[in-house]
Amino acid sequence: MQFPRLTSMSLAVAAALALAACGDKKEEPAPPPAAPAAPVAKPEVTVNIGHVAPLTGPQAHLGKDNENAARLAIEELNAKALEIGGAKIKFELLAEDDQADPKQGTIVAQKLVDAKVNGVIGHLNSGTTIPASKLYSDAGIPQISGSATNPKYTQQGFATTFRVMANDVQQGHALGEFAAQAIKAKTVAIIDDRTAYGQGLADEFEKAVLANGGKVVTREFTTDKATDFAAILTKIKSKRPDVVFYGGMDAQGGPMVKQLKSLGLKAKFLTGDGGCTPELIKLAGAAAEGQYCSLPGVPLEQMPGGKEFGDKFSAKYGQIQLYAPYVYDAVYVMVEAMKRANSVEPAKYLPEVGKTDFQGVSSKIAFDANGDLKNGAISLYQVKEGKWEYLQTIGGAAAEPEAAPAPAADAAKPAEAAPAAAPAATPEKK
Amino acid sequence: MDIFIQQIINGLVLGSIYALVALGYTMVYGIMGLINFAHGEVVMIGAMVALTVINLLLGSGLPGVVMALIGLAAAVPVCMATGFAIERIAYRPLRNAPKLAPLITAIGVSIVLQNVAMLVWGRNYHAFPPILPSVDFEVFEATITGVQVAIIAIAALMMIGLTLLVQRTRLGRAMRATAENPSIAQLMGVDTNRIISLTFVIGSSLAAVAGFMVSANYSIAHYYMGFILGLKAFTAAVLGGIGNLAGAMLGGILLGLIESLGAGYIGDLTGGFLGSHYQDVFAFFVLILVLVFRPSGLVGEKVAERA
Incomplete structure (x- = not known):
């Protein structure tokens, strides 16, 4: 029987092709707008942000959704021509495919580590995120997942693991x-x-x-x-x-x-x-x-910036599948930390990620000591007339009033207690 | 008791689907000694084309069964053309190459087709619209749907039809001659290239039917659906004896029954020690046993290589 050998061979070839395909798909980022006021051109630094999700296989539709959200955030950030540490910053998204396969997850993680990415958004699945997180941790690269909900991910004692979703x-x-x-x-x-x-x-x-x-x-x-x-x-x-x-x-x-x-x-x-x-x-x-x-989290309509994000996303990529708002927030959380640290070096901005206090599209984002989202809410839905209808929210900010106030939290902010009532703040409120 | 009968029915339906796909593997293997790994992808293309056509027809007001038949009628020629093209592009140039070469191109074709389908139909799952009348039959308190009855019947009819074709017709005789020895068959006036092309075309039309039935039964079509299905069907073909039409049918049904009864009863029989996650383990365990004691499969013909 040559069958098992063939399967692994086919998988290897599939992986190689998939990787090649991803490489081709990298979009040219928008050209950085010229700065007419500055007579001397400032140095331009390219910041590579890795993104990993299954882009092929049964969960490809969810993976592409995540990637689109990350790409949307990156394009918006590039359009703003940010300056960090005295240099103009151009973000570039390195999108990889892990096929929702833990083995493939570590292979692409190693690839991103070798490419010396400044940070990683992802992966989508807990099964790929957990083994990959060891590689990122060893390399000191901050990792923020918008969808890996298995508690183990943040409980391994790594300083680099964060998630912007309840576990x-x-x-x-x-x-x-x-x-x-x-x-x-x-x-x-x-x-x-x-x-x-x-x-x-x-x-x-x-x-x-x-x-x-x-x-x-x-x-x-x-x-x-x-x-x-x-x-x-x-x-x-x-x-x-x-x-x-x-x-x-x-x-x-x-x-x-x-x-x-x-x-x-x-x-x-x-x-x-x-x-x-x-x-x-x-x-x-x-x-x-x-x-x-x-x-x-809460339904998109009840998210602080949900409607605006939904419109932006749909105009470009069609219907939101699932995790797009969270992945979008993850990118912003990472870049905000870079801004606060005034550095894109992983070692320098990593401590700032943990101190995040950010009004995202999905919720107000702050991390506990493990890197888990504080006050994560869970909402329940039921199908009524062919649509998911929101039923109720369990837990979250409203149910757990400020047991451990975040160091940077604005005490007078009622928005935290009632996310639905918060003004539709743009993510870059700060 | 009704639960046991339901599990048997589950197994028969699943097995018939495996058998339908396995027929395509076994036919090509029987004639050329080649495992056409792209066969699963042809099944997927059949499902996708049928679904696309049916979705186009949805507003037309035709009865559901007619729409389904038009969809199937569109899928069959597309799959035939795909099968023909696969053979011409990936296998014919390697007719006299070492055995491993066409195996590798087969895997290559499979990946190419998957990716082409991903570009054409996208990464999303497609739902099969509920156009077929949902008739449920009660058999000893167990349920079987009309589509499932059709799957079992069509699988059986196709096997009988194929057997008749191979055993009773001129084309069948040419096929058997090609299988036995292509160069001698050619000397006897058989156009072997044409026979091999025809084999692929017939196998692909079966794949179209299989793809259509699978997506109608599970109401789902996806560019990736052919991969696992192809793997299971290939296992079924090997289990029954690859190259043998009745073997494909037997292997498919057996694999379906093992999976279904395994998932249903392992947990209770072992007191929760083994659960339904062992269903594939048991299926492959049976495969190993069969191959150890009957290397040519359950009803496979003895290959005269061992002198």
């Missing part, structure tokens, strides 16, 4: 509470896709369900590439749970909801941020009606 401990907690209290589920069945994200979220959900007095009747597994779930759903049907929870992405969640209905399961379907997309509704069709999902 899965918070999310799993909120989901478990919601299942027990709002859906009034007594028994749940749990499925996960065996990725760091899916498994991590499912574990946290299970804990929260048990803590709320619920019962887990069965725990089933699939992969992040599967389309057929009939076997595990049939088994779940025999256990008659009130709720089926899925820890995984929309590409599996959609068909799963559909098959759940066609097998005649009466249980409600509940999933986390990976399934909280328009794509899931599209794939599940009518079966999506009445199902639930959760998403860290």
Whole structure:
């Protein structure tokens, strides 16, 4: 049998092609506007910011969404012709494809380290972000992920890891509470896709369900590439749970909801941020009606700069899939730290990232000692008439009033307590 | 009991899909001894073309079944042309090259097709519109949808049709002769290049049907869908005995049943020690066992290489 060898060969060739393709796609940044007032040309420094997400494979639609958001932020920043440390700054985005594969994630991470990038935005998946974070940490490169929610990412003791989204401990907690209290589920069945994200979220959900007095009747597994779930759903049907929870992405969640209905399961379907997309509704069709999902943060319409960002993004790249606002914020958080440190050197601006106090598009961003988002909120949604409708927000700034005030936080700012009421501040408010 | 029957039905549907795709692998292998790794991608193109045409027709007010058939009718020639082109561009120039060379071009073609599809249809998932009537049948309290019945029936019909074609027609005889010895077949007046082209064209039309059925059943089409499906179908073909039409069918059904029953019962039988994440492990474990004890597959013909 030559089959396994061939597969790995094909993957290697695929990887090589994918990398080559990405290299070609790099867009020329907008030419820096000439500075007519300055008689002596200032030195120009190119700052490379790496961005990693799956651009091929089953999650390519989410990966491209992230990349577009990063590109939008970079283009805006370039248009402003920033000066840091006395030099004109030109940002350049090095977009890499990790195929949502942990092995590939470390390969492209090494590539970015070798290219001496000034910072990294990403990766998309927890499963790729965690192994890659070691490489960035060793090289001293700050890393901000807009979507990796597995708690482990920031708990490894690295100084370089940050995320601008609530983690899965918070999310799993909120989901478990919601299942027990709002859906009034007594028994749940749990499925996960065996990725760091899916498994991590499912574990946290299970804990929260048990803590709320619920019962887990069965725990089933699939992969992040599967389309057929009939076997595990049939088994779940025999256990008659009130709720089926899925820890995984929309590409599996959609068909799963559909098959759940066609097998005649009466249980409600509940999933986390990976399934909280328009794509899931599209794939599940009518079966999506009445199902639930959760998403860290608040809905786009309620985000401080949500509407404005949504319009800007849609005009250029079409519908937002999922994490775009968070990735966009991640870029700004990084650049703001560079500005405060007056340096683009990773070692110099890294301490400033931790001191971030920034009004982003998605929320007010400040980090705790681990690099996790402080006061992360979790919102729950339900499909009504073919659309995700916002139900409620659990946790977040409103629920946790200033337990540990951020050093730079403006105490008189009520915006923090009610993000919806905040003025639609532009990200570069400072 | 209803759960057990439901699992059997799940396995049969999944298995029939594997079998449909496996027929394409096994046909090409039977004639040329070549594993056409791009076959999964042809399946994907079939699904994508059918879906595109159906989406164009959505506003036309035609009955759903008619729209679906038009979509399928459009997908078949596109896939045939793709199959023909693949053979001409990637395999024919390497007809007399070492065996490994066309294998590598096959992988190359597969990657190229995936990326072309990504450029044409984008990275997003496409949902198959709900145009087919949703009829559910109850079999001993288990559910089977109309589409699933159609999948099982079409897979069976195609296997019978292909067997008749290969065993009973002039073309089939030429195919068998080419499979046995291309150069002697040529001396006997068989245009082997034409036969090989035809094999690819027929295999690709099966792929079009398979792609259409898969996306109708799972309501999903994506440029990447051919990869895993192709891998599983290839496994099914090897399990049954690659090169043998009945073997592809048997291997496909068997693989589907193993996966479905494995996922459904491993957890309970082992008291939670092994879970449904072992479903693929069991499928491949069976494959290894079969290959150890019957290297040519379950019903594969003995290859007379071992003297």
